[in-house]
Amino acid sequence: MSGGTQWIVMGVLLMGLGVCGLENGLARTPPMGWLAWQRFRCNTDCVNDPHNCISELLFMQMADILVNQGYRDLGYDMISLDDCWLSRERDALGRLQPDPFRFPSGIAALSDYMHKRGLKFGIYEDYGNFTCAGYPGILGHLQTDADTFADWGVDYVKLDGCYSHPVDMDQGYPLFGFYLNQTLRPMVYSCSWPVYQTYSGMTPNYTSIINTCNLWRNFDDIQDSWESVQRIIDYYGDNQDDIVPNAGPGHWNDPDMLIIGNFGLSYEQSKSQMAMWAIFAAPLLMSVDLRTIRPEYKAILQNRAVIEVNQDPLGIQGKRIYKDKGIEIWARPITPVFQGHYSYGVAFLNRRTDGTPSEVSVTLREIGLSYHGGYAITDLFDSVHYGTVLPDKRFKVDVNPSGVVLVRCEVVKTTGFGGGRPQLIEPAPQSSIRPPFQNHLFNQFGQQRLF
Ligand code: GLA
Numbered sequence: 001m002s003g004g005t006q007w008i009v010m011g012v013l014l015m016g017l018g019v020c021g022l023e024n025g026l027a028r029t030p031p032m033g034w035l036a037w038q039r040f041r042c043n044t045d046c047v048n049d050p051h052n053c054i055s056e057l058l059f060m061q062m063a064d065i066l067v068n069q070g071y072r073d074l075g076y077d078m079i080s081l082d083d084c085w086l087s088r089e090r091d092a093l094g095r096l097q098p099d100p101f102r103f104p105s106g107i108a109a110l111s112d113y114m115h116k117r118g119l120k121f122g123i124y125e126d127y128g129n130f131t132c133a134g135y136p137g138i139l140g141h142l143q144t145d146a147d148t149f150a151d152w153g154v155d156y157v158k159l160d161g162c163y164s165h166p167v168d169m170d171q172g173y174p175l176f177g178f179y180l181n182q183t184l185r186p187m188v189y190s191c192s193w194p195v196y197q198t199y200s201g202m203t204p205n206y207t208s209i210i211n212t213c214n215l216w217r218n219f220d221d222i223q224d225s226w227e228s229v230q231r232i233i234d235y236y237g238d239n240q241d242d243i244v245p246n247a248g249p250g251h252w253n254d255p256d257m258l259i260i261g262n263f264g265l266s267y268e269q270s271k272s273q274m275a276m277w278a279i280f281a282a283p284l285l286m287s288v289d290l291r292t293i294r295p296e297y298k299a300i301l302q303n304r305a306v307i308e309v310n311q312d313p314l315g316i317q318g319k320r321i322y323k324d325k326g327i328e329i330w331a332r333p334i335t336p337v338f339q340g341h342y343s344y345g346v347a348f349l350n351r352r353t354d355g356t357p358s359e360v361s362v363t364l365r366e367i368g369l370s371y372h373g374g375y376a377i378t379d380l381f382d383s384v385h386y387g388t389v390l391p392d393k394r395f396k397v398d399v400n401p402s403g404v405v406l407v408r409c410e411v412v413k414t415t416g417f418g419g420g421r422p423q424l425i426e427p428a429p430q431s432s433i434r435p436p437f438q439n440h441l442f443n444q445f446g447q448q449r450l451f
Contacts, residue, residue, distance in 0.1 A: 037082035069298075166202055261294065316334070347406045
C-alpha cells in the first residue's frame with residue numbers, strides 16, 4: 001500500500017470510529033519550543049549585526065541554551081526557523097534552498113544539529129506565492145516542498161498564508177497536509193488558515209481545520225506589548241464558545257508566541273501571559289533572546305507547576321467564567337479527575353491599573369467547583385498552599401495590577417460517594433457570582449474596594 005493510500009485508509013478508519021481531530025499521533029500536549037520571529041524578525045544583516053541576524057548560528061546558540069540551561073528537560077524541545085531563512089531563488093531542480101551566506105551548512109545539517117541534542121527542528125513556509133516577508137512560497141510546489149522537508153529531517157512545519165487567497169486555503173492546507181503525511185515522516189503541522197479567513201470575512205471550517213492541522217493561529221500576530229497580550233486574551237474570551245471546543249490532544253488553538261523576557265512586558269504582565277497560555281492549553285513557543293534573558297523572566301518560563309497545567313493530558317482548553325470591572329476569572333479542567341469531578345487550574349487576572357493589589361473573593365461553588373470533598377489549592381507562582389478548601393468556603397486572593405494569581409485546585413479524594421461522567425463547568429451567569437465585597441466599599445485600611 002502506498003503511503004498516500006495508507007493515509008486515506010487510516011483517515012476513513014478513524015472517521016468510522018468517530019475520532020475527531022488530526023490523528024497523526026503528534027502534539028498530544030501543546031508543542032513547546034523556541035521560535036525566532038517575534039524577537040528576531042527579519043534581520044538578515046549578518047554583516048553589521050552578526051550576533052542577531054537570522055543565521056544558522058543564532059539557531060545553534062538557542063539550541064545549546066535549551067539543552068544546557070534546563071529548558072529542554074522541562075519540555076521546550078523544539079527550535080524553529082521563521083520567515084527570512086530562504087534564498088530568493090529555488091535551486092536548479094526547483095527545490096527550496098536557504099540563504100547560502102547565512103545558512104552555509106544547509107538545512108539538513110542544522111536539523112541534524114538539533115536532533116543530536118535531543119531537540120526537534122521546525123521550519124517556516126507559506127501556502128502562497130511568497131512568504132509574508134517576500135521569500136518563495138510553496139504554491140505550485142506542494143509535493144516537492146513536503147518531500148524536501150522530509151529529506152531535511154524537519155519535525156514541525158509552520159505554514160503561513162500571505163500571498164494566497166483565503167478561499168483557496170480550504171483545499172490548499174489539507175493538500176499540503178496530505179503531502180506531508182505521504183512522506184511518512186511525522187511532522188507537526190501548524191497552520192495560519194483560520195486567521196486569514198477570519199480577517200477576510202469568512203467563517204473558518206474548524207471541522208476541516210482540526211482534521212488537518214495540529215495547531216492553528218486564530219488571531220493577530222502578537223507584538224511586544226501588554227496591550228497586544230490583552231487583545232489576544234479578549235479574543236479568546238469573547239470567542240470561547242466557537243474556539244475552545246476545537247482544542248484537544250493533537251489539535252490546539254495557537255494564540256501566538258510567548259514574549260516573556262523581551263522589552264514590552266513587566267514582571268507581573270509576564271506572569272499573566274504565562275498563566276493565561278497555560279489556561280488556553282496554548283503552544284508554549286518562546287521568542288526571546290535566551291542569551292540575555294534576565295533570571296526572573298527565565299524563572300517564569302521555567303515554572304514547572306505552570307507548565308504542568310499547560311501540558312495537562314486531558315487537553316481541555318480553559319474558559320473565562322467571570323469578567324467585571326477589570327477582574328477576570330478563568331478556569332481550565334485538568335487532572336486528576338475523581339468520581340466524575342475535574343481538578344482545575346484557575347487564573348484570577350487583574351486588568352485594572354489602579355496601583356494597588358485587588359482583593360478577589362469567591363466561593364469555589366460560585367466559579368463552578370462544587371465537589372463536596374473540596375479542593376487542595378496551591379498558588380503556582382508563589383508556592384503558597386491554601387490547604388483543602390470546601391466549595392462553600394470563601395477563598396480570597398490579592399492580585400497585582402496587570403498581574404495574575406494562578407492556582408491549582410486539586411480535587412480531594414474522599415470515599416463513599418458515587419461517580420458519574422465529569423461535568424464541564426460553563427461560564428457562570430454574572431448574577432450567580434457574588435462580587436467580592438459587594439457590601440463594603442472600603443477595607444480596614446481605608447482603601448477603596450473594587451466591588
Ligand atoms: C506572519 C505570521 C508571523 C510571522 C510572520 C513572518 O505575520 O503570522 O507569525 O511568521 O508572518 O513574516
